[in-house]
Amino acid sequence: MTSASDDLFASFRRAEMLIARSRPLDALQALRPVLESQPADASVQLLAGRAYLNSAQLQRAQEAFERVLDIDPADHYARFALGKALQRQGRLAEAHAQLKMAAAMDPRPEYQEALGEVRARMALEDD
Numbered sequence: 001m002t003s004a005s006d007d008l009f010a011s012f013r014r015a016e017m018l019i020a021r022s023r024p025l026d027a028l029q030a031l032r033p034v035l036e037s038q039p040a041d042a043s044v045q046l047l048a049g050r051a052y053l054n055s056a057q058l059q060r061a062q063e064a065f066e067r068v069l070d071i072d073p074a075d076h077y078a079r080f081a082l083g084k085a086l087q088r089q090g091r092l093a094e095a096h097a098q099l100k101m102a103a104a105m106d107p108r109p110e111y112q113e114a115l116g117e118v119r120a121r122m123a124l125e126d127d
Contacts, residue, residue: 024054076105
């Protein structure tokens with residue numbers, strides 16, 4: 001007999017696999033019991049945020065990444081992903097602030113690239 005925590009872990013792993021296979025809506029369905037059971041778990045919120053972002057549920061993605069940052073303000077990936085969610089909503093100044101922090105915390109190429117994209121879009125809008 002499996003325990004409830006084993007079932008939740010299996011659901012979490014299934015959601016990760018579904019996101020990797022570009023099936024964010026199925027991932028969210030698999031993640032639902034985990035989200036309900038562990039809403040304050042940063043890794044659960046991060047996975048939900050990724051699924052929301054990948055399914056263009058940008059407001060929900062933003063909220064999930066903000067919850068991660070409430071739990072762990074030093075999570076550079078959550079800052080990056082929050083920046084991407086804000087960018088896709090056209091909120092460039094807010095996106096810029098998050099992406100700049102993510103890149104300062106961890107200067108990985110995808111963070112630098114996203115920051116450059118937002119800066120370029122902001123410059124175009126200023127013209």
